[in-house]
Amino acid sequence: MDLIPAIDIIGGACVRLSQGEYSSKKVYAANPLDMAKRFEDAGLKRLHLVDLDGAKGGSIVNIKTLEAIASHTSLIIDFGGGIKRDEDLHRAFEAGASMVTCGSIAAKNPTLVYQWIELFGKDRLILGADAKDGKIATTGWTESTNLEVGPFIDSYLTKGFSQVICTDIACDGMLSGPSFQLYAELLKGRPSLRLIASGGIASMDDVYALEKAGLSGAIIGKAMYEGAITLTELRQFGEETYAR
Numbered sequence: 001m002d003l004i005p006a007i008d009i010i011g012g013a014c015v016r017l018s019q020g021e022y023s024s025k026k027v028y029a030a031n032p033l034d035m036a037k038r039f040e041d042a043g044l045k046r047l048h049l050v051d052l053d054g055a056k057g058g059s060i061v062n063i064k065t066l067e068a069i070a071s072h073t074s075l076i077i078d079f080g081g082g083i084k085r086d087e088d089l090h091r092a093f094e095a096g097a098s099m100v101t102c103g104s105i106a107a108k109n110p111t112l113v114y115q116w117i118e119l120f121g122k123d124r125l126i127l128g129a130d131a132k133d134g135k136i137a138t139t140g141w142t143e144s145t146n147l148e149v150g151p152f153i154d155s156y157l158t159k160g161f162s163q164v165i166c167t168d169i170a171c172d173g174m175l176s177g178p179s180f181q182l183y184a185e186l187l188k189g190r191p192s193l194r195l196i197a198s199g200g201i202a203s204m205d206d207v208y209a210l211e212k213a214g215l216s217g218a219i220i221g222k223a224m225y226e227g228a229i230t231l232t233e234l235r236q237f238g239e240e241t242y243a244r
Helices: 032-041 052-057 063-072 086-094 104-108 110-120 149-157 180-187 204-213 231-243
Strands: 002-010 013-018 021-029 046-051 076-080 099-102 125-132 135-138 143-148 163-168 194-198 217-220
Touching: 002 032, 002 052, 002 194, 002 231, 013 032, 021 032, 032 046, 032 063, 046 052, 046 063, 063 076, 063 086, 076 125, 086 099, 086 110, 099 110, 104 110, 104 125, 104 135, 104 143, 104 149, 110 125, 110 149, 125 149, 135 149, 143 149, 149 163, 149 180, 163 180, 163 217, 180 194, 180 204, 204 217, 204 231
Parallel strands: 002 046, 002 217, 046 076, 076 099, 099 125, 125 163, 163 194, 194 217
Antiparallel strands: 002 013, 013 021, 125 135, 135 143
16 A cells, blocks of 8 residues: 655645645644655655645646655645646646646546546546535545445546545544545455545544555555554554565
8 A cells, every 4th residue: 555645835835635634734834844854754655745725726736846846856746726727737747747637627527537548547536525614625535425425536537547645534634544434435346446545544543444444555644644543653664565
């Protein structure tokens, strides 16, 4: 299972929210590049980078942060937030993203995302399935839809997607544990699904439990910033994984 540290950006700073509420913003680092370098020094390979300004506003805002991290680290970056047009993906990839997460746009304009599979390749795209009460939420989690999470994911699996980041918004930033029941339901009967957990991870016990449950990745955010999970523990998990 991949361990994927998260950096969420508002106003160029590294922040965390609780349950997606922008009013709950807490700044953890003025310079996200410094944080990314710490992750790299700890042996982590990937980074989940989210432009929250872009997610809320509908166009990429913090492209300079992506450029800085990509040019000064070797981290494999998946980038999301404000992805709406072909040129947004071109900008993200040119700035150094290895993959782009299609979240709100996948719910609002699936035909366009299907075209991106042909243009950019399915291996460079990740589906973002952000769930609120079992339904997909969009626009930085500020809007709800009537799309049920399972069928929404199925519609993209049939188009060749495999990696899906699923966040249970009720858990995000709460340090109350991941949404194990939701993930179990999604993994059942979907052998091609590479599911990445996001939200609620509070301890290394949660990380090991997610691995046991069959998750392909786990995005670590607030627990790491608050010290409930240390970079040393993440390095140890990675070393154990590669030694198996």
